[in-house]
Structures are given as structure tokens and as C-alpha cells.
Amino acid sequence: MPRRCALGCPPSGTRMHCFPDPEKYPDKFLTWANLAGVKLPYFRICQIHGENLKKYFVSTAINILLHSWCRSINRILSGKIVYHGDDFTKNAAQRYYNKHRHYRNKK
Numbered sequence: 141m142p143r144r145c146a147l148g149c150p151p152s153g154t155r156m157h158c159f160p161d162p163e164k165y166p167d168k169f170l171t172w173a174n175l176a177g178v179k180l181p182y183f184r185i186c187q188i189h190g191e192n193l194k195k196y197f198v199s200t201a202i203n204i205l206l207h208s209w210c211r212s213i214n215r216i217l218s219g220k221i222v223y224h225g226d227d228f229t230k231n232a233a234q235r236y237y238n239k240h241r242h243y244r245n246k247k
């Protein structure tokens with residue numbers, strides 16, 4: 141008997157994506173269920189919804205990383221933090237701050 145997608149898709153015979161084991165990884169399972177909008181106790185989603193969920197995870201991760209990176213650039217430019225790492229853009233921001241910090245508050 142084909143298994144149904146937790147989001148209500150009819151059985152299609154395609155590969156199903158399983159959620160993390162709720163007993164072994166309860167936090168991970170609840171995160172997946174909340175993101176997918178799945179009502180418990182269904183633990184599988186179809187391939188189409190699985191791919192959409194993967195895209196959502198990747199998009200969210202990229203947004204968080206990009207936001208964090210931009211925030212650190214802004215903190216370097218405002219002098220709130222000092223950067224000494226290997227990131228080219230962060231180093232450029234630090235050089236810019238070092239070069240122009242004497243002009244701050246001189247109006």
C-alpha cells in the first residue's frame with residue numbers, strides 16, 4: 141500500500157522523504173514538522189514537497205549567513221568590532237575604518 145504525503149498529496153509511487161526519528165531527535169523532528177506545516181503524527185512527505193522543503197532550508201540558511209556577514213561588515217565599518225581574519229571584504233572594511241576613523245565626529 142503506497143504511503144500518503146503528510147501534506148495531503150495522493151499516492152504517486154515516487155520516493156518519499158522521511159522526517160527525523162521523533163524519539164531520537166525530537167527537536168529536529170518538531171523543526172521539520174513546523175517548517176513543513178505538517179500535522180502530527182505523519183512522518184513522510186512526497187518528493188515534490190521534500191524538494192520544496194530542501195529549497196526552503198537552503199534559502200533560509202543562505203539568508204541567515206548573508207545577514208550575519210553584512211551585520212559584521214557594518215560593525216567593522218562603525219568601529220564596534222576589529223577584524224583580523226582572512227575575509228577579503230572584511231579586511232577592506234577594516235582598512236576603510238582605520239583610514240577614515242579620524243574623520244568621525246568632526247563636523
Ligand SMILES: [Zn+2]
Nearest residue numbers: 145149186189
Ligand atoms: Zn506532497
